[in-house]
Every structure is written in structure tokens, then in C-alpha cells.
Amino acid sequence: MYKHILIPTDGTPIAEKAVAAGIEFARDNGAKVTLFTAVPEYEVPGEGKVMAHQVISLAEHARRSERKAHEVLAAG
DSSP: OOOOOEEOSSSSSHHHHHHHHHHHHHHHHHHHHEEEEEOOOOOOOOOOHHHHHOOOOHHHHHHHHHHHHHHHHOOO
16 A cells, blocks of 8 residues: 655654654665754844854754754654
């Protein structure tokens, strides 16, 4: 019936229950699983953030986003 199931997660306890249920469903149906998480896109800092020195680079945002995504998906 199902061959490949996409399971989104944000790492919250309720999402982890959904991940476990999705994996069990996939196992029962012989389907592959792909876990997915989204991270916020980079926001160009406004003048206030620049003046307050609260700016991170696009590269640093990418590093932080990747680290967060790995943390969320490693739990699944």
C-alpha cells in the first residue's frame, strides 16, 4: 500500500509520539521512512539589531540551523 512515508517533526514530545507511531505504521506496511524538520529562514537584521550588535551572519545561521535540525532528527 504505502512505500515511503514522510514524517515531519519539530522535536516536541507530541511530535515524538507521532514519529514513533509513523515508524510503527511504516514497519507494519513494509514502507521506508524519511524524517523531516524545518528551520526558520534567515531574517535580514533591521537597523535596531545592527545598532545593538545583535546580528549573525548567514553562514552562522546556516550552521545553527543545521545543528538544530540534526538534534531534532537524531531523537527520531
